[in-house]
Amino acid sequence: MTDDAAADAKLVKMIVFAVGEQEYCIPILSVREIRGFEKTTALPFAPPYVCGAINLRGVILTVIDFAVYLNVTPQPDNPRRVAIIVESRNGTVCGLLVDRVIDMADIDLGEIQAVAEENSSLNGLVMLGDRMIGVLRLEVVVGQLVKAGTS
Amino acid sequence: MSGDMDDILLVFFQECEEQLQELERGLAALSDGESGKETINAVFRAVHSIKGGAASFGLENLVRFAHVFESSLDGLRSGRVAPTPEIVKIFLKAMDVLSDLVAEAQGGAAVDQDRIADSRTELETIMANATGSAPAEKQDEVIPADFTPVPLDFAPVMADFDFGDLGVEEEVPASTALVVTFSPHTAMYDRGDDARNLLIGLADVAVAHGGTSTVTCETAAVPTLADLETEKSCLSWRVVLPAAVPEESVHTVFDWVSDVCDVTITREGAAILKAEDKNAEDAAASLAPASTTDAQAPASAIIAPEPAQAPSPTSAAVMERIMAELPPAPAASAPVDAGKAQPVRQPAEQATIRVDLHRVDDLMDLVGELVIAQAALEAIGQANNGGHQEMNKCIASMKTLTRDIQDAVMAVRAQPVRSVFQRMQRVVREACSMTHKDVVLTLEGENTEVDRTLVEKLSDPLTHMLRNAVDHGIESAEDRIAAGKPGTGQILLSAGHRSGRILITIQDDGAGINRERVLAIGVKRGIVAPDAVLTDDEIHNLIFAPGFSTAATVSDLSGRGVGMDVVKQAILGLGGRVTISSVEGQGTTFCLSLPLTLAVLDGMLIDAAGSTMVVPISSVVETMMVGHKDIYALPDGANVVSIRGECMPLIPLASVLGLVRKRATGQSEEDVILVVENESGARAALIVDTIRDQAQVVIKSIEKNYRQMPGVSAATILGDGSVSLILDIPALVANALGRIDTRPSDVRTEIAA
CATH class of the missing domain: 2.40.50.180 (CheA-289, Domain 4)
Structure with missing residues (x-):
C-alpha cells in the first residue's frame, strides 16, 4: 500500500469509486488521471480481467477491468465507466476500468479494519459515514499484471 | 562545489575511456606491424593525456603508473625501442593495468599491487634496455632541435621544429644557473591543471639534482582589482634552478602543459630561447600592425632574444596580455610550440562534438512521435480519396522528409561496434592467461554501425561468450597439436549487416560441442528427460539452459555465476537470437542476430x-x-x-x-x-x-x-x-x-x- 509513506499523517486522501455495488478507494497520489473508456487492443494470453492495451500519449499501458478482477457483475452499458490511470510505487502504470468515480475522502489509516491476509489486493474496510468502503492494495493489483506469467 | 568536482571528474573518466580506446586501437595497429609515427604518437598521447588528467585530480596510483608507461613509450616514439611483438605484448598488458587503475580511481575494485609492479618492471626493463644500448642517443633525443647555441637566430629554427631531427650538441656552460620562466594561459586552468603542480615539479627537479629552487612570482601583469577578470590567468613565475639541472628534466615537468603555458628556459648569462617564445613574437607581430595601444607588445619581440635576467617576466606578462586579446592566434600556434606529437589530434576534435545522450534520446522520441503523426495524416489523406490531390502530394513529400530525419537521427546514435569489439581483445587476453592457452582473436567488420544502446548492451554477452570460447571452446595447446591443429587457437569475432539486422558471429576453431557429454549433463541436471530424443540443434541449445555447465571443475572463468543462459536472455532482451552450429573437432560458431535499432x-x-x-x-x-x-x-x-x-x-x-x-x-x-x-x-x-x-x-x-x-x-x-x-x-x-x-x-x- 502507498500508505506507508503517509503513515505519520494518518489521514490520507483517497479517491472513491464504485465497481458494481461496492465502493473502493485508492490513495489519490497514485492516480495520474481519469479518462473515458476507449477501445482497447486485445492482448494475447492475457488473464480475463485484462481488457487490453491503450495508448496514453505515447505510453502503452494495459487496462484492467476491475469488475472482472473483483469478480462482480459489471454494469454493461454504463456511460460513466472510466479508466483511472494509476502509477504504482515501482513506476508501473496501468488503467483501472471502474463503473464510476464517486468522490474524494480523507481516510484515517488507523480506522481501516483488516479483512484479508497480507497479499490480498484488499487491504481492509473502512467506514465512511454509513458506507463501507474497501481499501485496495494497489501494489498487489499492479504487481500481478507485471509479474504473473513472466516466462 | 563537490558536485562541480564530480562533474569534472566524470568528464575526466569519459576522456580516459576514449583515450584507452585510442590506446587499444594504436597498440592493435602496432601489433599488426603498423608502426607508423602517427600510430606511435597516438599511443603516446593517450597515455600522456590520462597521466595529465590524473595528476590534476591527484590520482597518485594512476599517475605513477602512467608515468612509467609513458616513459617507456617514449622510447618507442624516439625509435630506441622497436615495436617487436614481445614489447607490444608488454604494452598491452600495461594498458590493461592502466585501464584497471582508471576503473579503480572511478571507484572500482582495487588493482592487485603485484600486477602493477610486474607490469612496471617490464616497462622499466624496456627503458633500461633502450637506454643501455644507446645512451648517447638519448642525450640528444631529449634536447629539442631548436636548442641552438646561436641565441639571436632563433626564428628560422622554430619554423622547422622537429623532434626527430637531431644532432645538435650542447655547448652551454654548465656552471650557470638555469632560469625557467613560465606563464600559464587561462586555458591551462580551464583544463584543471595548476601552476602549483608545476612549481612543485620544478622544486623536485632541483632537489633531485642536489640544489634548491628559488621561485619569484611576477605580478606585473595583474591589473587593478577593479579590472580584474577572475577567470583570467595573470601571474607568471620565474624559477631559478641549480646549474646541475639539465633542461630536459625541466621539459619533463612542462610536458603536458606545454600547449597551454609559455615557458622559457635560459641559462643565466647565455640566453637560449625556447620555441615557446616564438609564440610571443608571432602574437606580437600579428598584433603590432593592428595598431594596438599596447606599447609593450613590439618591445617583447625585441627583448626576448636578449640575455636573460629581466626580459622573460616582462615578455611573459606582455604575452599574457596578447594572449588574452588575441585568443585564436596563440591557440593555433600552441600545438606547434608544444612540438610533441600534437598535430594528429586536431582533425579528430574538429570532426566531433560531444552531445548529452539525453538530448539525442529526446530527439529520437520526438521523431518517433512525428512518424506517428505523419502516419495519422496519411490515413486522413487516404480517407478523403481523390479529393485532395495537392494534400496527398504534400503528405507524400512529408513522408520522405520524416524518414530522412529519422535516418539522420538514427545515424547520430549509430556507433561502430569497434568500441565493444576492441574490449574483447582484452577479455581474450585475460582468459588466455588464466587458462594458459594461446588464442588469437581476429576482429572483422568493427566499423559496422549499430545503435549505441545496442553497442553498450552487447558488451556483457560478448564477454561471456568469448570467455567461454577460450575456456571451453579452444582446447589446450597439447590437445590441439595432437589433433593436427596449430597450437595457437583462433577466434573470429565478426559483425556485419544482413537484411536489416546486424549479425555477429563468434567462431572458434576448437573442439566443437561434445554432444554426448552435453546431453549427458543435461540429463544429469534434470534439464531433459533421460529418454528424450533430441536433434543436434536442440542439444546445442542445452548449453543455454539455466544451471548448465560442462566444466568438470569450476574454473576462474566459468565460476562467476553467470552462464550462457544469461547471455541468451540478454540477447533475447535486445530482440536478438542466438544460433549455434558446431562441428566436432573443427569448432563452434555462435551467431547473434540483432536488430539495428531498438526504436x-x-x-x-x-x-x-x-x-x-x-x-x-x-x-x-x-x-x-x-x-x-x-x-x-x-x-x-x-x-x-x-x-x-x-x-x-x-x-x-x-x-x-x-x-x-x-x-x-x-x-x-x-x-x-x-x-x-x-x-x-x-x-x-x-x-x-x-x-x-x-x-x-x-x-x-x-x-x-x-x-x-x-x-x-x-x-x-x-x-x-x-x-x-x-x-x-x-x-x-x-x-x-x-x-x-x-x-x-x-x-x-x-x-x-
Whole structure:
C-alpha cells in the first residue's frame, strides 16, 4: 500500500469509486488521471480481467477491468465507466476500468479494519459515514499484471 | 562545489575511456606491424593525456603508473625501442593495468599491487634496455632541435621544429644557473591543471639534482582589482634552478602543459630561447600592425632574444596580455610550440562534438512521435480519396522528409561496434592467461554501425561468450597439436549487416560441442528427460539452459555465476537470437542476430481476430492466397501447407495468440498467408485475415507496464492512436516448428555454416 509513506499523517486522501455495488478507494497520489473508456487492443494470453492495451500519449499501458478482477457483475452499458490511470510505487502504470468515480475522502489509516491476509489486493474496510468502503492494495493489483506469467 | 568536482571528474573518466580506446586501437595497429609515427604518437598521447588528467585530480596510483608507461613509450616514439611483438605484448598488458587503475580511481575494485609492479618492471626493463644500448642517443633525443647555441637566430629554427631531427650538441656552460620562466594561459586552468603542480615539479627537479629552487612570482601583469577578470590567468613565475639541472628534466615537468603555458628556459648569462617564445613574437607581430595601444607588445619581440635576467617576466606578462586579446592566434600556434606529437589530434576534435545522450534520446522520441503523426495524416489523406490531390502530394513529400530525419537521427546514435569489439581483445587476453592457452582473436567488420544502446548492451554477452570460447571452446595447446591443429587457437569475432539486422558471429576453431557429454549433463541436471530424443540443434541449445555447465571443475572463468543462459536472455532482451552450429573437432560458431535499432522498424500491418498487428517486414518472404488442397492436416491437429513443393507449418495467428476460441481449424477462402522466416531461414506460413498496409512503426516497450507475452515482441501506436502489437516472428516460427517436427535443424546448420 502507498500508505506507508503517509503513515505519520494518518489521514490520507483517497479517491472513491464504485465497481458494481461496492465502493473502493485508492490513495489519490497514485492516480495520474481519469479518462473515458476507449477501445482497447486485445492482448494475447492475457488473464480475463485484462481488457487490453491503450495508448496514453505515447505510453502503452494495459487496462484492467476491475469488475472482472473483483469478480462482480459489471454494469454493461454504463456511460460513466472510466479508466483511472494509476502509477504504482515501482513506476508501473496501468488503467483501472471502474463503473464510476464517486468522490474524494480523507481516510484515517488507523480506522481501516483488516479483512484479508497480507497479499490480498484488499487491504481492509473502512467506514465512511454509513458506507463501507474497501481499501485496495494497489501494489498487489499492479504487481500481478507485471509479474504473473513472466516466462 | 563537490558536485562541480564530480562533474569534472566524470568528464575526466569519459576522456580516459576514449583515450584507452585510442590506446587499444594504436597498440592493435602496432601489433599488426603498423608502426607508423602517427600510430606511435597516438599511443603516446593517450597515455600522456590520462597521466595529465590524473595528476590534476591527484590520482597518485594512476599517475605513477602512467608515468612509467609513458616513459617507456617514449622510447618507442624516439625509435630506441622497436615495436617487436614481445614489447607490444608488454604494452598491452600495461594498458590493461592502466585501464584497471582508471576503473579503480572511478571507484572500482582495487588493482592487485603485484600486477602493477610486474607490469612496471617490464616497462622499466624496456627503458633500461633502450637506454643501455644507446645512451648517447638519448642525450640528444631529449634536447629539442631548436636548442641552438646561436641565441639571436632563433626564428628560422622554430619554423622547422622537429623532434626527430637531431644532432645538435650542447655547448652551454654548465656552471650557470638555469632560469625557467613560465606563464600559464587561462586555458591551462580551464583544463584543471595548476601552476602549483608545476612549481612543485620544478622544486623536485632541483632537489633531485642536489640544489634548491628559488621561485619569484611576477605580478606585473595583474591589473587593478577593479579590472580584474577572475577567470583570467595573470601571474607568471620565474624559477631559478641549480646549474646541475639539465633542461630536459625541466621539459619533463612542462610536458603536458606545454600547449597551454609559455615557458622559457635560459641559462643565466647565455640566453637560449625556447620555441615557446616564438609564440610571443608571432602574437606580437600579428598584433603590432593592428595598431594596438599596447606599447609593450613590439618591445617583447625585441627583448626576448636578449640575455636573460629581466626580459622573460616582462615578455611573459606582455604575452599574457596578447594572449588574452588575441585568443585564436596563440591557440593555433600552441600545438606547434608544444612540438610533441600534437598535430594528429586536431582533425579528430574538429570532426566531433560531444552531445548529452539525453538530448539525442529526446530527439529520437520526438521523431518517433512525428512518424506517428505523419502516419495519422496519411490515413486522413487516404480517407478523403481523390479529393485532395495537392494534400496527398504534400503528405507524400512529408513522408520522405520524416524518414530522412529519422535516418539522420538514427545515424547520430549509430556507433561502430569497434568500441565493444576492441574490449574483447582484452577479455581474450585475460582468459588466455588464466587458462594458459594461446588464442588469437581476429576482429572483422568493427566499423559496422549499430545503435549505441545496442553497442553498450552487447558488451556483457560478448564477454561471456568469448570467455567461454577460450575456456571451453579452444582446447589446450597439447590437445590441439595432437589433433593436427596449430597450437595457437583462433577466434573470429565478426559483425556485419544482413537484411536489416546486424549479425555477429563468434567462431572458434576448437573442439566443437561434445554432444554426448552435453546431453549427458543435461540429463544429469534434470534439464531433459533421460529418454528424450533430441536433434543436434536442440542439444546445442542445452548449453543455454539455466544451471548448465560442462566444466568438470569450476574454473576462474566459468565460476562467476553467470552462464550462457544469461547471455541468451540478454540477447533475447535486445530482440536478438542466438544460433549455434558446431562441428566436432573443427569448432563452434555462435551467431547473434540483432536488430539495428531498438526504436523503429518497417512493418506490414495485418488484421487478425479483429485487431491490427504488425509483422516486421524483414521477416516476410512472400504473401499469397492458398487453396485448401495445399493444406494437409497432421495427426496432432496442426496443419502444414505445401507451397511450390516446400512444406511448412501453418500458423493460424488468431488462435495461436489465443485471441479466438472458436474456429481453430478450417480456414476461410479469403484468408491470406504470409510466408515468414526467422533469421536462420526456417519458414512458416502465417494465416491472417487481411493485409492492411505497410508502414514504419515506432517500437514501444510494452513490458515496462505489462508482462512479456509469447509471440509478441513489442507494441506500437498506429496513425489513429490505437495500440498495435508487433509480432515476434522467430518465436512463432520456433513454436510452430517445435510442434511440427520438420527439419529445422538441417536448415539451420546449413544456413549457419
